Amino acid sequence: MPLETPPLISDNNEELKKVLETLLFITDRPLSLEHLNKVTGAKDAARIAALIAEIRQELEGKGLPVVLMEVAEGFQMATSPAYAPFVRQLFCDRMTMKLSTAALETLSIIAYKQPLTRAEIEDVRGVEVIAALETLLEKRLIKVVGRRETVGRPLMYGTTMDFMRHFGLKSLEDMPPLSTIADENPNSVQ
Amino acid sequence: MSYQVSLEMFEGPLDLLLFLIKKDDLDIYNIPISHITKEYLAYLEMMKELNLDMAGDFLVLASTLMAIKAKTLLPSSAPSAEEGPDPRAELVAKLVEYQKFKEAAKFLERRGEEYKDVYYRGLPHFEETEKTLNIGMFDLLSALKDVLDRAEEHSGEVLGEEFPIEEKIAKILSLLEKRPAVAWEEIFFGETKRRGIVSCFLAMLELAKLQRIFIRQEGNFAKIMIYMKEVRTDAIGDAAVN
Numbered sequence: 001m002p003l004e005t006p007p008l009i010s011d012n013n014e015e016l017k018k019v020l021e022t023l024l025f026i027t028d029r030p031l032s033l034e035h036l037n038k039v040t041g042a043k044d045a046a047r048i049a050a051l052i053a054e055i056r057q058e059l060e061g062k063g064l065p066v067v068l069m070e071v072a073e074g075f076q077m078a079t080s081p082a083y084a085p086f087v088r089q090l091f092c093d094r095m096t097m098k099l100s101t102a103a104l105e106t107l108s109i110i111a112y113k114q115p116l117t118r119a120e121i122e123d124v125r126g127v128e129v130i131a132a133l134e135t136l137l138e139k140r141l142i143k144v145v146g147r148r149e150t151v152g153r154p155l156m157y158g159t160t161m162d163f164m165r166h167f168g169l170k171s172l173e174d175m176p177p178l179s180t181i182a183d184e185n186p187n188s189v190q
Numbered sequence: 191m192s193y194q195v196s197l198e199m200f201e202g203p204l205d206l207l208l209f210l211i212k213k214d215d216l217d218i219y220n221i222p223i224s225h226i227t228k229e230y231l232a233y234l235e236m237m238k239e240l241n242l243d244m245a246g247d248f249l250v251l252a253s254t255l256m257a258i259k260a261k262t263l264l265p266s267s268a269p270s271a272e273e274g275p276d277p278r279a280e281l282v283a284k285l286v287e288y289q290k291f292k293e294a295a296k297f298l299e300r301r302g303e304e305y306k307d308v309y310y311r312g313l314p315h316f317e318e319t320e321k322t323l324n325i326g327m328f329d330l331l332s333a334l335k336d337v338l339d340r341a342e343e344h345s346g347e348v349l350g351e352e353f354p355i356e357e358k359i360a361k362i363l364s365l366l367e368k369r370p371a372v373a374w375e376e377i378f379f380g381e382t383k384r385r386g387i388v389s390c391f392l393a394m395l396e397l398a399k400l401q402r403i404f405i406r407q408e409g410n411f412a413k414i415m416i417y418m419k420e421v422r423t424d425a426i427g428d429a430a431v432n
Contacts, residue, residue, distance in 0.1 A: 027311065028310070028311045028312035067308075078308045079309045081307035084309065099302065104296075105201060105292060107298060108291050108295040111298075124288060125288065126202045126204035126247060127202030127247045128247070165310060166305065168304060176294075178290050178291075179290075181293045181294055
């Protein structure tokens with residue numbers, strides 16, 4: 001990324017805050033602390049983190065229709081759920097995602113066991129997953145992350161930034177551990 | 191045994207098996223194999239009767255169940271305490287693992303629902319089904335007829351190259367460059383001659399076939415809209431995650 005003249009940030013926190021707000025407003029994907037640190041040239045991740053917390057509180061305190069979300073290992077502004085119907089109205093020719101059970105199951109297997117191949121997913125589900133994989137790829141919830149170095153060098157899949165954003169996950173660690181998930185199920189004995 | 195035909199859709203053989211275990215409140219770690227095999231086969235029979243498309247996977251598990259059942263029925267050749275591993279073990283492990291991911295899928299579903307009203311900059315995604323043509327041939331043809339009815343009756347002498355489809359393709363694409371969607375009528379704007387309209391129509395079909403555009407009609411009698419099919423940008427989208 002060409003950064004010939006990073007905006008000069010002195011000790012002026014207010015100014016840096018404005019720069020951060022600008023970046024968080026305009027970005028179309030979550031920005032990590034390191035990334036923000038680099039772009040602003042602040043060279044102080046802790047300071048950035050503190051300012052981000054301030055921005056977040058300010059937005060909330062003022063009751064603005066935008067919120068600062070911590071999502072997908074970064075930060076990005078989002079519209080408040082209160083006004084979601086209007087956003088939908090604006091984008092009425094586009095729809096929000098609705099995933100089938102097959103797609104959700106496939107996605108959860110990938111999320112926990114990534115990177116893994118189609119055959120490995122099918123082994124868990126006991127059924128073909130080609131259609132579900134295509135849907136997930138199309139929706140950019142998963143991506144090809146490499147090839148398994150075995151016979152046939154099959155493609156391996158992993159989840160994307162959009163996956164974390166769609167499900168409001170700060171990181172993959174935000175997924176509950178598989179063992180505790182099973183415990184919630186009344187039918188899993190023991 | 192009578193079954194209620196509640197059209198439960200099963201995601202696969204494991205899903206069906208889990209359903210049967212739950213239905214009869216069985217212990218997943220100690221499945222009565224004979225009972226469950228009977229139930230499972232009865233379900234397959236019902237699915238066949240209902241003409242549900244039954245994937246081969248269902249049959250594979252059926253044979254696995256029967257193999258396990260056979261093993262448990264056969265008298266053990268070695269009457270010692272060591273009876274070898276439980277023939278059900280592998281299946282049970284699979285079921286338990288699958289069940290975990292089913293729960294994880296439910297977690298994702300809840301999260302998706304929880305965050306569905308949070309919108310970020312960046313384009314929302316199209317539903318998969320919405321990227322395809324959703325109107326029938328007759329709807330298209332009757333819409334075409336409407337446009338043709340408005341055309342000039344007479345077109346005089348027509349030369350072969352007068353209305354090349356390539357030109358119309360360019361016209362449609364240039365319309366879509368400016369806006370994400372164009373109404374059906376707009377495609378035919380400025381076309382007064384029948385041949386011009388027809389070549390516009392053909393150009394549109396060609397573009398749909400080439401996957402450059404998709405044609406949608408939201409409900410009966412709604413306006414037919416033409417959309418540009420977006421170019422995949424996964425590479426760009428993910429390159430900047432870090």
